[in-house]
Amino acid sequence: DLILAEARTRAALSMATGPVCLLEDAVAAGRGLTCKSESMDDQQAAYVIYTSGSTGRPKGVVVEYRQVARLLTACAAEMDLTSADVWSCCHSAAFDFPVWEIWGALAHGARVVLLSAEITRDPAALRDELRERQVTVLSQTPSSFGGLVAADMMRSAPWKLRYIIFGGEALRLDMLRPWGEQHGLEQPALINMYGITETTVHVTAAHLTMQDLAAAGSWIGGPLRDLDLWVLDHELRPLAAGCGGELYVGGAGVARGYLNQPGRTAERFLPHPWRSGERLYRTGDKVVCRPDGTLEYLGRLDSQVQIRGHRVELGEIEAALRDLPAVQDAVVVANPVEGGSSVGAVVGYLASDAAPESSWREALAARLPHYMVPDAFVVLPRLPLTPNGKVDRRALPAPDRPEVAYEEPEGAMESRVAEIWSDVLSLERVGRSDDFFSLGGHSLRAAQIIARLREETGVELSTAVFFTAATVRGVALALEEGQTSTTDNLDRISALLDELDDEDD
CATH class of the missing domain: 1.10.1200.10 (ACP-like)
Incomplete structure (x- = not known):
């Protein structure tokens, strides 16, 4: 095996066991890179994407070529995609949305526009870029789209958009009403696609209507055509329509498992109770089945939360906090955005005798993605406990807002x-x-x-x-x-x- 890297990223490969070839060296030497012609096995790993782990140790999800290939085919059945489309890629490659955004475009012979983080984090800049590039297929997390809706209301103009696909976090349908009233839902069509990294990006599709936007809840629709969904209780017994339970996903999209973590793989990727040789992925998500067989998302069953479209285990942030100097223990609380299911602010509570230090934020920024660095710190002599010895999260104080003498704006x-x-x-x-x-x-x-x-x-x-x-x-x-x-x-x-x-x- 050979690892290809650039000089600026070489230091990040200090733990690599295989040979590393720098692209700059190959170019300077006038050497080309030759690929061996071998038959492709569709069960080979296509990529590994890391999701947050409850123990502070991220889990690498191994997804095979066959799972990616069928994703593109299954999603194509939900939309009328052509080579004339222009797709946007608005997300980091550390997130699995780009698997769909990039390869979905290329599989149809379409053009894909790669947008910088600076543009995607600025709703007005994103609005203008999407219009200028005449993007027709847009994938968004609901949080990001909320900003885009606000920017559109301030300066409305025609779009070339044909499809807007939502994913990455729960979609509150009523937030789309202003968009629907302004643009209608025929073009662009709005599709809510619930998905998980472990089941290859997208799992369901809900084609939204104005009637849907008037309803409460987060409707995620029915499964893609090569997947099967099960709503089960804690003993893996199927639940009737109207009863909330845990969602299990089976079918061709279920990934291989977690890289070098057979124990965690066995916990989440279970033998299918009713189909020999197949597996079900245990999502940790609570859903309810409607009478028509489609699903409504109710929330997480564990400590995972959605932060700016990224699925995060609070335990990973807590592990980083505990490694800070002079910190004995730590707990993290995620406060939801008003009226929504995603997280607006993350607060880190630390048991320490030291005062909060600016170096803490710098140390965390070097270790964690920016969206996982707490927005505020609260330092306590010790964390409050319940009678059972567990951290009493209800007893944690709200972050203090420093008293600043009011100064009239000039x-x-x-x-x-x-x-x-x-x-x-x-x-x-x-x-x-x-x-x-x-x-x-x-x-x-x-x-x-x-x-x-x-x-x-x-x-x-x-x-x-x-x-x-x-x-x-x-x-x-x-x-x-x-x-x-x-x-x-x-x-x-x-x-x-x-x-x-x-x-x-």
């Missing part, structure tokens, strides 16, 4: 920024020195604020700049600098045009 820009913050964060007033995160802000709220600021000022403020500025005063200053930069650029262009006119004369 100038038109600060005043407008403060008004928008007050509106989005549902606060009576916001001062010029108030910190966004201390006020209860999080990434989803930041995206909404950035979109509104861009509409009103014309300045494209990146998420990174917003988080660094953090206060009304800092954000207002960044916006004013952005406007000055834009004006200077226009002045330089105007001067160049004048020089060209003089030369022509």
Whole structure:
């Protein structure tokens, strides 16, 4: 075996046991890369994607070529996809959505547009990019799409979209009403596709109608044509329609298992009770079967949560917190977004004699993806316990918001920024020195604020700049600098045009 890498990623392969070939060395030596011609076995591993583990140890899900191939065929039966389509890829390769976004496009001879994280995290920028690139097939997590809906309402214009596919977290159907009322549901069609990494991206399909958007709950529809779904109780007995139970998935999409973790594989990938030689994947999701045979998603049965579209075990964050200096124990609480099922803010509670340190956040950022770094820390002498000796999560205090003397916003820009913050964060007033995160802000709220600021000022403020500025005063200053930069650029262009006119004369 040979590992191909670039020089900038070589250090990450220090534990690699096989030979490593740097692409820069191969190019400098004038050597080409030759592939051996061998017959492809569809049971070979196509990729490994890591999902969060309850013990703090991530699980690598091994997915085979045959499972990916049938995903594309099964999904194609749900849509009228052609080579004229333009697909967007809005997600990191560490997430399994790109398996569908990239290979789904290429399998139909279509074009795929790879969008940067900077664009996908800015709803207004994403809206403009999708229109400019004339994207027709869009996959979104509901949280991300909520920002896109808000951006669309501010500057509505025709779309080329034919399909919008939802996945990655529970979809609250009523959040789509503004979109449906504005654009209808014929083009683009909206499809809710529940899925899991262990069962190869997508599992169900629900083609949404305006009547569906008026209902409560999260309808996920019925199975893709080569999968079978079972709603079972804790003794693996089938449940009748209307009874909530755990969802089990069988069929051609069930992955091989977890890489080098036979015990965990045996826990989740079970022998099929009624079909010899087949397996069922135990999802940990609670669903209810409707009278028509389709399913409604009710939530997780374990400690996994959805954070910005990523399925995360809180235990993995807790394990990272416990490794911080001077921390004896830790627990993590995920607070849901108002009215939703996804997480808006993650709070880390630490048993420690030390005061919170900025180095903690830096250490966590080096170890965890950005969406898993807690938004706030609460330091306690010890964690509260129940009579049974377990952490009493109900007794954990809410994060304190530092007392900051109110300062009246100065100038038109600060005043407008403060008004928008007050509106989005549902606060009576916001001062010029108030910190966004201390006020209860999080990434989803930041995206909404950035979109509104861009509409009103014309300045494209990146998420990174917003988080660094953090206060009304800092954000207002960044916006004013952005406007000055834009004006200077226009002045330089105007001067160049004048020089060209003089030369022509």
